[in-house]
Amino acid sequence: MDAGTGFDLIVIGGGSGAFAAAIKATELGKSVALCEKGVIGGTCLNRGCVPSKNLLRAAEIFNYSRRQPFKGITIARGSVDFAKLIEQKDELLDELRQEKYLNILETNKNISYFEGEASFLSGKKVQVGSNLLKGKEIIIATGARPQVAPFEGIEGVDFLNSTTAFELAELPESMLIMGGRFVAVEMAQLFAGFGTEVTILQRSSRLVPGEDEDISVALCKYLEEEGIKVITGVKVLKVEQTRTKKLVTAEILGARQDFEGQTLLMATGNTPNTERLNLDAAGVETDGKGFIKTDEFMRTSAPDIFAVGDVVGRMPLVTVAAREGIVAAENAFAGDERSMRTIDYEIIPHAIFTDPNVASVGLKEEEGRAKGLNIV
Missing domain, CATH: 3.50.50.60 (FAD/NAD(P)-binding domain)
Known part of the structure; x- marks a missing residue:
């Protein structure tokens, strides 16, 4: 041997x-x-x-x-x-x-x-x-x-992720983005900047939930001003595709809604x-x-x-x-x-490269309050 x-x-x-x-x-x-x-x-x-x-x-x-x-x-x-x-x-x-x-x-x-x-x-x-x-x-x-989120019907859908989206030969006319953290918002602004009609479908109640709430609110406002549709509180029920479209059926505030786009991009984690x-x-x-x-x-x-x-x-x-x-x-x-x-990970800065950029370092407000700190 x-x-x-x-x-x-x-x-x-x-x-x-x-x-x-x-x-x-x-x-x-x-x-x-x-x-x-x-x-x-x-x-x-x-x-x-x-x-x-x-x-x-x-x-x-x-x-x-x-x-x-x-x-x-x-x-x-x-x-x-x-x-x-x-x-x-x-x-x-x-x-x-x-x-x-x-x-x-x-x-x-x-x-x-x-x-x-x-x-x-x-x-x-x-x-x-x-x-x-x-x-x-x-x-x-x-x-x-x-990561591939286990949505019903996903195995029958040709979707994009943050890797394959950068291999496209043509710019899509419209795109649904599943997720609302840094990959999702960067991808949204990137494709919207080139003229793609973009809709973000985010499970959480706000975008980039790891940031302070006022940051999330401000970023959402900037994205919407550029024509990006932001839908939060989304519970995906199923995904499917036709010859020309990707379809997402979701529940939002107890009501069923349907969304469609030429492409579907998954930005649901790693x-x-x-x-x-x-x-x-x-x-x-x-x-x-x-x-x-x-x-x-x-x-x-x-x-x-x-x-x-x-x-x-x-x-x-x-x-x-x-x-x-x-x-x-x-x-x-x-x-x-x-x-x-x-x-010491608490002193490491991080950024989201939207326009405007989002950057922070140290504890978030919610984390500070959980530690009993006085937030000014």
């Missing part, structure tokens, strides 16, 4: 958290195996913050030319070649992938790259394709993917990429949704195995994933718990 190739650290994943961990480990003089089954770069580069902000900026420019507020200025109404926009977006991603990721693999000789799906054989052994890898320490950074890792073989525990459980030091339930980024589900930000990767790598070789580091 193959004894396998040994490394100080095995990193499973190819995004910001994985690369941050790998680079930090090599700075500590360690040998690293980095494993990725898909396209290098992770969620942020390939299908998240980079492509969305690129296209949001394009939509902002196009929309402003149509809605600029100055009397006496007339701008001819232009057109959108969505396929060309997607092409320039892909070119940008290729450039950044080479610069930020592939160049590191080419120049950092302490990182060995293994392409393929990783699966645990034990707490120290990982199978990646035909390669058996052994690691003294292991960091899991496999990220997450868009699912962790853990189901094919064979975590049981390594003794790594997950929660009821499949996210890996970790302590304040990024340690999982298994000795010498850590987890970072979206696969943990703590705070789905690329900056957080990168920081967690650094801290996990340092803690993996710290020697004892007294030398390990933690992260």
Whole structure:
């Protein structure tokens, strides 16, 4: 039997958290195996913050030319070649992938790259394709993917998510968006900016419910002023499609309502990429949704195995994933718990890249009141 190739650290994943961990480990003089089954770069580069902000900026420019507020200025109404926009977006991603990721693999000789799906054989052994890898320490950074909400009839509907929406060759005339958090509102403004008729169907009583209520109210007002329909308190009863339309039947305030659009975009959260890792073989525990459980030091339930980024589900930000990767790598070789580091998540800022932007840091008002603080 193959004894396998040994490394100080095995990193499973190819995004910001994985690369941050790998680079930090090599700075500590360690040998690293980095494993990725898909396209290098992770969620942020390939299908998240980079492509969305690129296209949001394009939509902002196009929309402003149509809605600029100055009397006496007339701008001819232009057109959108969505396929060309997607092409320039892909070119940008290729450039950044080479610069930020592939160049590191080419120049950092302490990182060995293994392409393929990783699966645990034990707490120290990982199978990646035909390669058996052994690691003294292991960091899991496999990220997450868009979740498919189990609406009745969804299995028979060709819907979009935040990945496939950026692969469209044509701009849809109309779009229904399921969800009302940051992905949903960014997508809504992006497509509405190009001229798509957008309707947001949000289960909660307000948009971006993780923000303070006055922020939710203000953002809803701005979106509606741009022609985006915002429906809250939506209980989806079923979804279906015809040859040309997607149909959603919902209950709102006890009344049944029907909505239709050319496309349906699901923005209902994320699912962790853990189901094919064979975590049981390594003794790594997950929660009821499949996210890996970790302590304040990024340690999982298994000795010498850590987890970072979206696969943990703590705070789905690329900056957080990168920081967690650094801290996990340092803690993996710290020697004892007294030398390990933690992260204070309460002081990490976050943003929603609508126009205007939404940003906050620290406790929300409701969280402060729950702690007995005096909110001024």
